Amino acid sequence: MKITYLGTAAAEGFPAVFCNCEYCNRARELGGKNIRTRSQAIINDDRLIDLPADTYNHFLLNGILGDRIKYLFITHSHSDHFYPLELGMRQGAFAHQMQAPVLNVYCGQGAYDKLCAEFKESKGIEITLLKAYKEIVLNGYEIIPLPARHFNGDNALFFIIKGDKTILYAHDTGFFYDEVFDYVEKEHLYFDLISLDCTNIDLSISDEGGHMGLENIARLTQKLTGISAIDDKTVRYINHFSHNANPIHHLLEKRVESMNLNVAYNGLQIDL
Ligand SMILES: [Zn+2]
Ligand SMILES: [Zn+2]
Numbered sequence: 323m324k325i326t327y328l329g330t331a332a333a334e335g336f337p338a339v340f341c342n343c344e345y346c347n348r349a350r351e352l353g354g355k356n357i358r359t360r361s362q363a364i365i366n367d368d369r370l371i372d373l374p375a376d377t378y379n380h381f382l383l384n385g386i387l388g389d390r391i392k393y394l395f396i397t398h399s400h401s402d403h404f405y406p407l408e409l410g411m412r413q414g415a416f417a418h419q420m421q422a423p424v425l426n427v428y429c430g431q432g433a434y435d436k437l438c439a440e441f442k443e444s445k446g447i448e449i450t451l452l453k454a455y456k457e458i459v460l461n462g463y464e465i466i467p468l469p470a471r472h473f474n475g476d477n478a479l480f481f482i483i484k485g486d487k488t489i490l491y492a493h494d495t496g497f498f499y500d501e502v503f504d505y506v507e508k509e510h511l512y513f514d515l516i517s518l519d520c521t522n523i524d525l526s527i528s529d530e531g532g533h534m535g536l537e538n539i540a541r542l543t544q545k546l547t548g549i550s551a552i553d554d555k556t557v558r559y560i561n562h563f564s565h566n567a568n569p570i571h572h573l574l575e576k577r578v579e580s581m582n583l584n585v586a587y588n589g590l591q592i593d594l
């Protein structure tokens with residue numbers, strides 16, 4: 323299984339769109355891994371996670387052919403993960419001879435309601451409402467949605483992707499609900515790779531705050547270790563960084579070295 327990180331910033335991007343703070347200016351000077359767009363990833367070459375407004379640019383930069391994408395999983399309806407109007411470019415005179423003429427979109431209630439308002443009658447877009455813990459099986463892969471502690475009323479989700487390996491992709495969530503740990507333990511799940519929300523890095527945030535920082539992550543990974551969901555072999559990444567927390571790549575790498583964490587960046591590809 324292969325995961326490619328396409329966008330690795332929080333909602334405002336890094337450097338942030340309209341910001342003139344010292345961290346953003348430093349990122350502009352340094353460039354490279356310090357340029358982070360809005361959150362998106364792709365599993366293998368046809369399972370896309372989230373649809374920010376940066377999607378088109380991500381496709382261009384990573385050589386992704388949009389017409390081949392068959393599946394789109396949306397975590398929640400915040401604009402940095404969900405720009406549904408882009409799907410209009412699959413229609414009519416805007417897209418011809420697509421290799422995957424139907425895009426199957428899977429999402430929680432908030433994104434589902436917005437998508438249905440625009441695209442319910444559209445040919446070529448199949449929309450499925452996800453329920454937490456109700457897995458979706460797609461030719462050899464299982465995607466298990468879990469409830470995110472993020473945005474009340476939206477039914478925000480994060481995902482376990484199970485194939486030949488198992489990935490936990492958990493962004494835009496605070497510290498996991500107890501029921502999530504119970505589920506992982508009951509199902510004897512083991513993760514080869516975990517990708518965790520680290521929006522706040524060293525800025526403090528409560529477990530209910532909708533995102534996490536390193537302090538929350540330290541406790542989270544301890545808890546996952548305690549239920550044998552991860553071990554020394556599990557590859558661990560942090561992702562979805564806010565400019566307020568100074569996510570300059572080389573500084574952050576150094577900061578988390580002793581925590582056995584790796585720092586995601588735009589374009590990073592991991593073959594498991
Ligand atoms: Zn976000
Ligand atoms: Zn800034």
Ligand SMILES: [Zn+2]
Pocket residue numbers: 398400472473494
């Ligand atoms: Zn969000």
